[in-house]
Amino acid sequence: MAIFALKRLGVALLVALTVSLITFSMNYLSGDPAITIAGEGARIEDIENIRRYYGFDRPILVQYWDWLWNALHGDLGRSYSLRVPVADVIFERLPTTMLLGACAITFGLTLAIPLGVLAAVKPNSFFDRLALTLAVVGQAMPTFWFGLTLILVFGVMLRWLPITGQASWWNFVMPAVALGYNVAPAVMRLTRAGMLEVLASDYIRTARAKGLRPMKVLFKHALRNAVIPVVALAAVQFGFMLGGSIVIETIFQINGLGYLAWESIQRKDLPMMQAIVLILSIIYVVITFLADMLNAFLDPRIRVT
Amino acid sequence: MSDRILTVEGLEVSLPVPSGTLNAVQGVSFHVDRGETVCIVGESGCGKSLTALAIMDLLPRRARRVARTLTLLGDPLIGVPETKMADLRGNRMGMIFQEPMTSLNPAYTIGNQLEEALLRHRKVPRAKARERAVHLLERVGITAAGQRLRQYPHQLSGGLRQRVMIAMALMTGPDLIIADEPTTALDVTIQAQILHLLAELQREFHMGLVLITHDLGVVARIATRVVVMYAGQVVETGTAAEVFGAPRHPYTRGLLDCIPIPGKTKRGEHLGTIPGMVPSLVGQMEGCHFAGRCNYVIDECRAAPIPLVSAPGRGHAVRCIRADELSRQPAAAEEGAA
Ligand SMILES: Nc1ncnc2c1ncn2[C@@H]1O[C@H](COP(=O)(O)OP(=O)(O)OP(=O)(O)O)[C@@H](O)[C@H]1O
Numbered sequence: 025m026a027i028f029a030l031k032r033l034g035v036a037l038l039v040a041l042t043v044s045l046i047t048f049s050m051n052y053l054s055g056d057p058a059i060t061i062a063g064e065g066a067r068i069e070d071i072e073n074i075r076r077y078y079g080f081d082r083p084i085l086v087q088y089w090d091w092l093w094n095a096l097h098g099d100l101g102r103s104y105s106l107r108v109p110v111a112d113v114i115f116e117r118l119p120t121t122m123l124l125g126a127c128a129i130t131f132g133l134t135l136a137i138p139l140g141v142l143a144a145v146k147p148n149s150f151f152d153r154l155a156l157t158l159a160v161v162g163q164a165m166p167t168f169w170f171g172l173t174l175i176l177v178f179g180v181m182l183r184w185l186p187i188t189g190q191a192s193w194w195n196f197v198m199p200a201v202a203l204g205y206n207v208a209p210a211v212m213r214l215t216r217a218g219m220l221e222v223l224a225s226d227y228i229r230t231a232r233a234k235g236l237r238p239m240k241v242l243f244k245h246a247l248r249n250a251v252i253p254v255v256a257l258a259a260v261q262f263g264f265m266l267g268g269s270i271v272i273e274t275i276f277q278i279n280g281l282g283y284l285a286w287e288s289i290q291r292k293d294l295p296m297m298q299a300i301v302l303i304l305s306i307i308y309v310v311i312t313f314l315a316d317m318l319n320a321f322l323d324p325r326i327r328v329t
Numbered sequence: 330m331s332d333r334i335l336t337v338e339g340l341e342v343s344l345p346v347p348s349g350t351l352n353a354v355q356g357v358s359f360h361v362d363r364g365e366t367v368c369i370v371g372e373s374g375c376g377k378s379l380t381a382l383a384i385m386d387l388l389p390r391r392a393r394r395v396a397r398t399l400t401l402l403g404d405p406l407i408g409v410p411e412t413k414m415a416d417l418r419g420n421r422m423g424m425i426f427q428e429p430m431t432s433l434n435p436a437y438t439i440g441n442q443l444e445e446a447l448l449r450h451r452k453v454p455r456a457k458a459r460e461r462a463v464h465l466l467e468r469v470g471i472t473a474a475g476q477r478l479r480q481y482p483h484q485l486s487g488g489l490r491q492r493v494m495i496a497m498a499l500m501t502g503p504d505l506i507i508a509d510e511p512t513t514a515l516d517v518t519i520q521a522q523i524l525h526l527l528a529e530l531q532r533e534f535h536m537g538l539v540l541i542t543h544d545l546g547v548v549a550r551i552a553t554r555v556v557v558m559y560a561g562q563v564v565e566t567g568t569a570a571e572v573f574g575a576p577r578h579p580y581t582r583g584l585l586d587c588i589p590i591p592g593k594t595k596r597g598e599h600l601g602t603i604p605g606m607v608p609s610l611v612g613q614m615e616g617c618h619f620a621g622r623c624n625y626v627i628d629e630c631r632a633a634p635i636p637l638v639s640a641p642g643r644g645h646a647v648r649c650i651r652a653d654e655l656s657r658q659p660a661a662a663e664e665g666a667a
């Protein structure tokens with residue numbers, strides 16, 4: 025188990041390093057960064073000054089090393105537009121996004137997994153059809169459209185929930201539902217398929233031959249094996265959700281990283297965008313690592329590889 | 330009356346299939362007394378597994394099960410609520426399956442799965458259950474049993490897993506064990522070992538054993554009684570001596586001719602098989618099920634259902650209208666038909 029964890033950690037670090045390299049190269053994505061910063065109609069001397077000020081004149085590897093070293097020490101540069109350290113803004117906004125993400129994935133999984141299980145235990149039943157309907161609808165509906173529909177119905181027409189801001193927990197209900205619903209269809213279908221396969225397996229027959237009660241057979245012997253592939257999928261879906269938070273936070277005016285990303289794109293604030301991409305990627309790498317660990321716990325066969 | 334453990338009378342199992350109803354088991358009857366080993370033999374698809382699963386009430390959900398009598402130690406196994414069945418399953422009767430590689434849950438340790446079998450039915454502390462697990466693992470021939478408890482199924486070979494399955498079935502000290510081709514998936518070298526282990530345990534624990542197997546050599550040695558099945562029916566049953574010494578049904582004779590006889594059958598020589606196809610079990614069938622492959626078939630064989638008839642005063646029964654005349658002059662009939 026320890027060896028497996030170390031290996032996975034090594035892979036995670038490598039991925040993180042690659043991500044940092046890609047993020048760093050965003051500097052040069054739109055050509056000469058000094059010209060971009062100086063803006064249109066700038067004089068040659070100004071551009072040269074900016075180049076020296078930001079250190080764009082040094083060898084590229086030295087720049088990367090410097091950038092990485094600073095990033096590791098919590099210095100992600102200064103925002104072009106807000107004139108404050110990027111890290112300060114990021115860490116102020118990060119908890120909001122993490123909270124939203126946690127609520128959303130919790131909602132998505134608590135909707136998808138039980139429904140998937142029920143659909144598999146009673147195929148072609150009412151639950152199976154309900155699950156299928158929700159899955160089809162969920163897959164066909166874009167996140168932003170679903171978010172707007174929620175606002176229209178629960179915010180404007182019924183006035184049950186606050187529409188924008190983050191004054192209370194109630195503010196998180198609609199965005200979490202809109203974001204989490206997106207992950208449900210795939211998770212639900214994989215849970216159903218996995219559960220159907222596991223329930224038909226020989227070891228479930230063995231469990232029944234021992235006289236175990238149906239609930240024990242279902243939860244101890246079947247579910248644990250059926251959710252193994254779901255864990256990996258949920259991690260991937262969480263990644264998509266981080267991307268989706270840009271749209272949802274903007275619609276619901278939630279001051280998280282997603283909204284910040286949207287603002288930064290509009291202001292062409294490169295260091296800020298860079299930092300957001302880096303942080304979201306690192307979060308994704310961490311989540312994937314945790315999912316690997318959870319899977320290794322669930323499935324002893326994984327641990328040896 | 331001797332100590333009757335299992336009574337099966339008129340067991341029928343049918344399954345809905347696209348082309349109609351598959352009558353997989355058609356009126357099977359047999360019984361198992363304490364200390365007996367009853368072997369069920371017959372070709373693939375004749376309904377052996379479904380018979381076993383029907384006794385355990387583990388049939389596929391869409392299968393239909395009917396029986397005149399189906400009792401374990403006098404308690405009915407049919408028409409009782411699932412909770413009551415679950416109390417008997419794994420407690421008074423245990424089952425060992427054909428597929429040791431997939432019959433253990435990959436997510437739990439051997440110890441966990443063994444202990445669970447006892448803890449479900451007895452109020453004992455976990456430590457006691459572990460003790461029994463170690464004891465039984467040693468009994469079924471697994472060394473370093475204490476360490477094995479902490480291992481996962483994927484760390485064990487097929488032979489070891491089947492031994493674990495056997496130990497698991499013994500955890501509660503059941504009265505009946507049903508073993509459905511427990512060695513078919515295993516290496517030839519350990520097949521006989523496992524079968525003899527089962528026979529030994531059956532004597533030691535004084536249980537009834539129902540053994541489904543293709544290994545007629547082993548059947549001849551360990552069976553108290555033999556049940557020969559063909560196309561969903563019992564075609565011949567009796568003591569091992571009766572069935573092997575004086576087989577009366579043409580199908581049984583055919584089966585026995587297929588066994589390689591040490592010394593007589595030359596190595597590499599083609600083994601005999603009964604020519605012809607097993608009839609479809611979908612829908613109703615008139616007359617003798619074996620008629621299509623029988624060398625002695627006459628018109629009457631196809632006219633009406635053939636009853637299973639016991640020889641007067643004995644348990645040896647056969648489902649063939651020509652059994653008497655055929656066994657009076659076996660050699661002549663054999664040659665005449667060949
Ligand atoms: N789940 C099922 N669905 C449909 N048909 C089935 C099912 N299980 C068994 N059958 C059919 O029922 C008949 C009897 O099957 P069974 O498994 O009892 O045979 P068997 O004697 O155990 O054969 P084998 O020696 O191959 O194990 C076969 O024709 C088989 O195809």
Ligand code: SF4
Pocket residue numbers: 578579580617618619620621623624625626627630635648649650651652
């Ligand atoms: S009843 Fe007729 S067909 Fe059937 S086994 Fe006997 S002789 Fe053959």
Ligand SMILES: [Mg+2]
Pocket residue numbers: 377378379509510
């Ligand atoms: Mg079988």
